[in-house]
Amino acid sequence: MSRLTRRQVLRRLGAAGAAAALGTVARPRGAAAQGPAELPRFLIVVAAAGGASIIDGPLAIRHGESPNWRSINAFPDAEVVSIPDSPFRAVDLQRGNAGAIPFPFRATQSGFVRKHKDDMLVVTHTGTSVNHSIAQKRSLTGNNAWNGRTVQEAVALQFGQGLALPNVNMAGQGYLEPGTDNSLPPWAFAEPVANPDLWSLSLHGSRGVRGAPDADLVAMARKVRDEKLDAESAFAEAFRLSPALKRWRAQREQTAPMLEGLDLVTRLNILPDQPPQLPLSDFGLTSGPDAEKVRAAFPRFLQDPMEAQAALAFLLLKNRVSVTVTLGPSFNVLLDGQRIVNPPLAYDFSHQAHRPAQAIMWDRLLGLTDRLIDLLKAEPLDEGAGVSFWDRSLLYVATEFGRSRRRQEGQDDFGSGHHLNNGSLLLSPMLKGNTVLGGVDPATGLTYGFDPQTGAPDPGRTMSEPHVFAGVLQALGIETPAGLPDMRAMRRR
């Protein structure tokens, strides 16, 4: 049976049935050599909101390499570090101010690249929109490459059936929008999380509510409500065909007990018992068993929501609650004294101050990513087989677009606009690491494509959103529709 035919059959079986069937019949390209089939794979999406320019990171250009260095975005030679035995560059720099923000900063990438180069893959591409929200969403749907489903939804469908919260999304704007493939079961869509530090409280109906009767009494009341009062309610009877009512009942009577039974209100709680701001024990709550570990890794989690996101992301994966998590910075400014943690508009502060915005944001995202990877590497997924969570994870730094390359007369302080041409950074042991697919023309600063099968650079070619979309899913062992390219060059095996 061809893939297309099977997909059509699965679609007719209905979304839920398809989900179950996919779990047993789908055989991804290259899956045979990718380890224990029963272990799930995990997708972490780090939303580089605002336009993360790939030539301000791993594909940076030195002045000495470009005949047009005065008019394009290139760096003083000393600020671009070559990484031994690697095609990647790293930008290490410091400045006395970030545009109009009069605070000095120092940003480094070389430590991250040296440490993680073997899991790093850069894929060049050219997008289709310079509108933030649209481009954000397209970076996740591959510009509607597969019926409008996002990469996270595809991963949730493949590996998340039966989990409490297969797909959790803590990012914003277009990165938080659900896909448009209505054939997917409801559980494959993302659960949005706005406050990662306090969110675990929403995973129990009564724990930590002051004055709430004992849990067994609450359970009795729920039973009366669900089986008698609502069961006999004229309202429920009249509106029994309502999708919202059916969904509510399923969530209330099936999913909610699962969430409570897993004690996620505790296991995902990253907060310390710290009265008066966080009086957990006064409310019968306790920190999760891994809370101290994640607080050590992300010590500014109370000040920086993205650190809290990363902490929660780890716990969601580690506790096998989710198979895909998405995190991303806010567009709000975040300062720690005179340290710029998050510039206003995140990467998009490049409009005002390109170089500082890119440098600070790359430093920020790589730093968080580094700590998250370390936690996942230290966490066994299958101890007997020596497989860690990181061994089965793929981290996709999704971004909406690149930035315009032009600058005036070699100025260091310049602004940039949105530009379709760019590239994406991905990390995973399942990817072909220490590799740049495609390349960058030092004369223009524009990237060019590659052969999807061999990975050979091809200056006459540009890759697009579906290439990245397909490559991410295929590396995770997910069979993609026949219309999508086989991105063999992105996979390690």
Add this chain to the structure above:
Amino acid sequence: MRRDAWMRVFGAALLALGLVACEEGRAPVTADGPGGGGGAPGTADAATPPPPAADAGPPTAQRANLRFKGGLRLRNDFAQALELPAAEVCTELGRYDCVDVVHGVTLGGVDPYEKGLYEARPVTGVSTPLAVERMALSACGRAVDRDLAAGEGGVFGALPVADGALTDVEAEAVAATLDGLYKRALLRPVTPSEVAHLRGLYRDVAAKGGAAPARDWAVLACFTTLTSLEMVLY
């Protein structure tokens, strides 16, 4: 009987037959009302109208376009029903407002400034029912404690309580309290069946041997009402 009256009765009879014949025993309600109209003109005199179907129950709404009320509406409804200031309906850890700070997006709200989330999600999230339960338990606990301490007034002040227990669960004051709660929250009287179920809940709660079964039951009766389908969807 006048012709138009007969036609109405006949129409109702046809509707009743339709209800019985309907696959699941309920005829859809259309925009024109149950059955879509008033019977079959010209045939009303041809048959003797059968008696209306006994206890047919409510008709089924075909366009059952229910929506989740969302955190803000629920907070306001809880506050109004229980005579609480909106700010006292629910806080987490005694400090952080459940709707404004902690569970806003979970409760179907937006977060334009931090998340760029400008439109509410079209469907409820996995943890939404639990967040609603937390709000209800918090609000109910406050209202019950306030009213029982006052010993009169409010929503629960008329309950006959002595030594932490209801003196008589069959007392009229119990039914009257539940009726008042339903009228405040659901804008309709409580039914005898609902009173019976909630009295049964009290017996179960009391059988657990807690120190304050009346208080626990009042909170839970309030909780079942505020988290009922009729309350959270509209």
